[in-house]
Amino acid sequence: MREGSEETGSIRPRRRARRLPVGIVVSLFLLSLPILGSASPALWAEIGLGGYVVRWNYAPVRVSLSGIDRPIDGEIRLVQLIGNPAEDPAEVDHVLYAGKISDRRYEATVPIYDPLNRVRIEVRDVGGGLIASDEVDLRLKRRIGPFPAVCGIRISPSEDAVFIDPSELPRDWWGFDPVKRLWIGGPGAADEGWTTIGSWVTAGGSVVIFTGSDFYRFDTPALRRLIPIVDPCLATGPDGTEYLTGVLRPGARIAVERDGIPLLIIGGCGAGAVSLVALRPDQVSEAELAAIVTRAPTSRSLDAAPVAEEVLRETRVDRPSFLAALFLVAAVLAGFLWFARRIDTRPRTGTVVLLLLTAGLTVASGLYINRTKQPVWLYAIKLELSIEDAFGIKVGWYALYANEAGSAGLAGDRGSYLIQSALLSLAAATYAAESEPEGTRIDLLPQERRDLAYYGRATPSIAFAFDGDSATIDNRSGEPIDGGLIAVGGVAYPLPPIPPGQARIPLTDGRDLRLYESGYPALDLVVRRFEGRLGLDRGEWLIAVRSEERVEPDEESARKVRDLRIRLIRGGYDAGP
Incomplete structure (x- = not known):
């Protein structure tokens, strides 16, 4: 027995010795699983405002990446299909980002054309190799038309309202493109968020702001420039309710009252409207909310595409001399x-x-x-309208006509993708395009007309001030002004050519703004089209135009480009350094 026990005791250590390497291997394998899992790049994408989109409207796109060990050179692309996937659909490719890619969130604002088809997001290296990809199904998130959006407050103005978190507010003001009316209040939106909202309102948006005793919790300089009152302060009503009041801005009006308290004040900002509710959302009754819904204006974007089309129609066709x-x-x-x-x-x-x-x-x-074989294959009109006010915006339109089939590269504003207009028929055209932050390339067929638009931010570059019967203009744009007009209280004075720098212009030969002809048909059309919406007949305005016409060589042929830039500068807003 002793010998057997000694023999048995000698066998057990050998078994433990054999199990030890196996245990080490298993442990190392289990420890390496997180490392192996983290080495696989992952992509998560969110498209739309609150996840909702509208066809032929812009939408914010957020792409989050993880699992990338070190920054790599590459690009992030968004690919859309327009049309039936079984019948050779057009492919629209947007480069959302190009450069060093790492683990972080990327954001861009792109046009959404056909949400019935899945949208594909791809991350590729400089050699074209696929690093990560994802597909987003927007069919259940598409809306037929503009919808109301609610941010930071607990109210429901309508059944189709979309609720968004303040952190989901678009970075670019054209990200609000599908919004019918924005309802907002409470803390959460930073000053840059209010600047984005103000820019969107300047371009024709509509916002309803609930304030009351919450106002100072989200008060910012940009918000004060936006609301239709100056010197805002809190007051107490007969029932002890605190409400926001102040001095009405010019053109603002009281739309709804409660026991003598101005409940809803509506004012303008650029081409849009701002509706200020003097109470907190929980202090507004259902009947009062219904009245606010009825009286608050809806969004209506600026549209000068007909002006660009008229300029294209008047463009002289280049032919060889007879x-x-x-x-x-x-x-x-x-x-x-x-x-x-x-x-x-x-x-x-x-x-x-x-x-x-x-x-x-x-x-x-x-x-x-x-x-005589078409010396110019493409005629392109680029009309860019800048509104330099409390919030500066830039809106541009392209009107194109192609004599022959070809591919055209079009530049917009830096970081803004061009959006194509819906065609009446798909039989003789294609929406295929490749867009980058620097511009877009589209294909055109013979005798084809196309319209595109883009949006951006305008930096104040021209300031002016009045001194009796003259005006001092400080042109810091770096380029000359070809002409234009100065409008004071609805009276227009001619503006001569002005080089960069300061100039003193006498105000003579004043005429009614509605009847004034500047010598630039496009400028006159813009003034007549937006006079009422922008309030050009009220206050002080400087309207400057810069016009360039050139023929650019393009392979075997050429294209004729007419570049029109119109600036509308409201008096009293100082240009930057």
Whole structure:
């Protein structure tokens, strides 16, 4: 027994020795699982405002990446299909970001064309290799038309309202494109958030702001520039309720009252509207909320596409001069006349001259005919409208006409993607496009008309002040002003060409703004189209125009571009350094 026990005791240590390496291997494998899992890049994407989109409208796109060990050179793309996937749909490709890619969140604002098809997000390296991808199904998140959005408050103005968190507010003001009316209040929106909202309102948006005793919890300089009162302060009503009051801005009005208290004040900001509710959301009754819903304006974006189309219609078509044809005819007649006179006396000389003349005229006529083959294949009108007010915005439109099929590169504002207008028919056109932050490239067919638009931010670059019967203009834009007008209380004064720097302009020959003709048809059309919405007939405005027309070589042909930039600067807003 002792021997057996000694033998058994000698076997157990050997078994433990064999199990030890196996345990180490298993432990190392289990410890390596998180490392192996983290080495696989992952992508998560969110598209839309509160996850909702509207066809042919912009939408914010947020892409979050994880699992990338070290920054890599590459790009993030968003790919959309327009049309039936089974019938060769058009592909629209947007480069959301290009450069060093790492674990963080990326954001851009892109147009959404066909939410019935899945949207694909791809992350690729510089060699085109796929790092990560994801598909987003927007079919259940699409809306037929603009919808109300509610942010930071607990009210429901309508059944189709979309609730968003203050952290989900778009970075770009055109991210509010599908919003019918924005309802907002309470803390959460930072000053840059209110600046974005103010820019959207300037472009035609509509916001309803609930304040009351909560006002000082989210008070910012941008918010004070936006609301339709100055010197806001709290007051106490007969029932002890605190409400926000102040001095009405010019053009503001009281739309709803409660026992003598101005409950709803509506004012303008650029082309849009601001509705200020003097109470907190929980202090407003259902009947009062219904009255606010009825009286608060809805969004209506600025649209100068008809102006760009009219400028395109008036653009002169470039053709070869007919003088060349007249010269060829005259040369033929002169040559044959000389030949008729010399054929009897010098037949050999006349025959040689006739042959040389015939050959020369044949070559010349061939060159002339080639010149008539569309020397300009594309006519492009670029109209850019800048409103420099408390919030500066920039809106641009392209009007295109192609004589021949080709591919055109179009530049918008830095970081803003061009959006195509819906075509009446898909039979003779394609929406295929490739967009980057620097511009968009689209394909055009012969005799095709296309319209595109883009949005951006305008930096104040021109300031002016009045001194009796003259105005001092400080042009810090770095480029000359070709002309325009100065409007004071609905009276327009001509603006001569002004180089960069300061200039003093006498105010003479004043005429009614509605009847004034500046000599620039596009500017006059803009003034007549937006006079009422922007209040050009009220206050002080400087309206400057810069016009350039050029023919750009483009491979075997050329394209004619007319670039019109119109700035509308409200007096009293200082230009930046």
